[in-house]
Amino acid sequence: MITISNLSKEYNTPYGKITALKNVNLKISRGDIYGIIGFSGAGKSTLIRCINRLEEPDSGKIEIDNLDITVLDKNKLNESRKKIGMIFQQFNLLDSRTVFDNIAFPLEIDKVPQREIKKRVEEILELVELTDKKDAYPSQLSGGQKQRVGIARALANKPDILLSDEATSALDPLTTFSILELLKDINKKLKITIILITHELDVIRYLCRNTAVIEQGEIIESGKTEELFLNPKSETLRKFIEIISGFERKSPRDIGEVI
Amino acid sequence: MSEDLIEILSKGLAQTIYMVLVTAVISNFLGFLLGITMAITDKGHIWQHLKANKILGTMINIVRSVPEIILIVVLIPVTRIIIGTSLGTTATIVPLTIGVTPYLARVYESALRTVERGKIEAAHAMGANEWQIVFKVIVPEALPAIVRGMTLGMISIIGVTAVAGATGAGGLGDLAIRYGYQRYRTDVLFGTVILIILLVQWVQFLGDFIARSINKKRYKFE
CATH class of the missing domain: 3.40.50.300 (P-loop containing nucleotide triphosphate hydrolases)
Known part of the structure; x- marks a missing residue:
């Protein structure tokens, strides 16, 4: 509430x-x-x-x-x-990171062990249907795909x-x-x-x-x-x-x- | 062309490279710290401290407005305290570093400012603290701009190192003055000019190459 x-x-x-x-x-x-x-x-x-x-x-x-x-x-x-996850109009993804690493970002911040990060990110990639794009950089994605990454990133920490x-x-x-x-x-x-x-x-x-x-x-x-x-x-x-x-x-x- | 030319030039080149490298390591480190501090203490940024920002900015401007050749003379007492003497290549590194650091601070400050606020805000929203934002967001995002800034910095270090030759610092600038200007050794003079040109070209090439390969990785399209 x-x-x-x-x-x-x-x-x-x-x-x-x-x-x-x-x-x-x-x-x-x-x-x-x-x-x-x-x-x-x-x-x-x-x-x-x-x-x-x-x-x-x-x-x-x-x-x-x-x-x-x-x-x-x-x-x-x-x-x-x-x-509290958040998604933005301009996506605000990090250009220096791949899709995978963007989604891993909030988990890194939270000092989650590397192995768990991998498991969690792959889980979420599946949820947003972007598994095949995990090694791409944000600039290589369409707007819709970028927002999917934004959503995945917002959900990574199970908010x-x-x-x-x-x-x-x-x-x-x-x-x-x-x-x-x-x-x-x-x-x-x-x-x-x-x-x-x-x-x-x-x-x-x-x-x-x-x-x-x-x-x-x-x-x-x-x-x-x-x-x-x-x-x-x-x-x-x-x-x-x-x-x-x-x-x-x-x-x-x-x-x-x-x- | 005299027989001693190669020997003279290679000694000068070695001294120049030594001064440039040591100055570069120290001043890049200090300049980077100052640049980050300037960037994040500015209005509306992650560690806003307007007073500190203003004081630091003024200090940087003061040192930057003194020409290197005057700085070398003014700093003789400081150099004596740190190195023990104010003569020679090692001693010259002190005024060179002090002269170049504020310039690098400005270069890095503007490189770090290229990171969009939205990305920093997104990191805030994810619960990142200031350290994490600096080292996981601002620095990696600004990396191509940082490399280009570093290239600019290296080239200006090569420049001021040559100027420092006027005070007997050693290196290529010193050769140009002692042999080229005072003894009419045109071959040495041209030799130093060519070597400095090559040095600058090589640094620029390397910097461009690194910056471009980072961008290529991030922005390539399949």
């Missing part, structure tokens, strides 16, 4: 203070796939980065199984981070939580779909809790059981994904749905005109 309570954060900029998060409250249950959707600048990235404290919140609490992450010292934080920071936003629709499939699959197989932020409605619709909508640093509605879609209350979600359904309504006629 992850409980975020009264989380706030401001940034100081040359033009004054900007509120990134305002009194955010969220409850995410174990094994869930929880989506946070919002437009650019809504604060979703700040929110997810507070969970492993890549950003330091100004106030509020983030409890993971009753352990408050926000008060941990450096060493304890690093220990906790080993159980309880996987944070996804716009993991599919740099991928084409087909690859996005295969990555979403993979995330769904690992959620089922490994019972891992997935928290993701996105600006793609399809990601939410396809993957997330529960969703929160964020607007100007505030959670303005949250709940079961289906219910939100049936009865969107917030401006943001309405806009998202309108854009998509607008396309759907328009496209057959447009195609007709072209023909």
